[in-house]
Amino acid sequence: MLAEVAAANAAFQVIKTALTNGKEIYDVASSATQYFDNKSTIAKKANKAGNKSELECFMQLEKLREQEEWLREHMIYAGRPDMYSDWLQYQSDCKRQREKEERIRKKKKADNIALFFTVLLWGTGILVILPVALYIGFKIFGVI
Numbered sequence: 014m015l016a017e018v019a020a021a022n023a024a025f026q027v028i029k030t031a032l033t034n035g036k037e038i039y040d041v042a043s044s045a046t047q048y049f050d051n052k053s054t055i056a057k058k059a060n061k062a063g064n065k066s067e068l069e070c071f072m073q074l075e076k077l078r079e080q081e082e083w084l085r086e087h088m089i090y091a092g093r094p095d096m097y098s099d100w101l102q103y104q105s106d107c108k109r110q111r112e113k114e115e116r117i118r119k120k121k122k123a124d125n126i127a128l129f130f131t132v133l134l135w136g137t138g139i140l141v142i143l144p145v146a147l148y149i150g151f152k153i154f155g156v157i
Contacts, residue, residue, distance in 0.1 A: 014073070017051045018051075024045070027041060028045055029083065048080075049107075052081075
């Protein structure tokens with residue numbers, strides 16, 4: 014989690030410096046993407062059951078909330094009208110897309126496991142049935 018926190022903080026510093034120096038938010042889109050991807054990863058790890066460092070996770074998330082609040086204020090006061098509401102809508106769309114990709118990934122994994130067990134079952138069935146069929150065939154034709 015420390016790597017994600019460091020990456021999020023570095024990305025936020027790039028964003029804040031650029032915006033303070035007069036750049037626009039879309040000029041630092043790649044840093045914003047890194048920031049919010051790392052924020053999402055940190056939030057997922059913080060919400061995991063059995064996390065031993067709950068206070069540390071809480072404090073890191075609180076710091077990220079403060080940074081996001083600064084971005085929100087910048088979007089409201091220095092951006093175009095309705096930029097923040099559009100940003101929230103975009104985040105919602107991205108979250109839905111990530112969840113959809115996660116569901117697809119889990120479904121593919123489950124399908125691969127099902128395929129493996131199907132092949133295993135058929136292979137085992139053939140290994141059991143083939144000798145029995147050969148034995149019966151040899152008995153019928155008098156080879157044995």
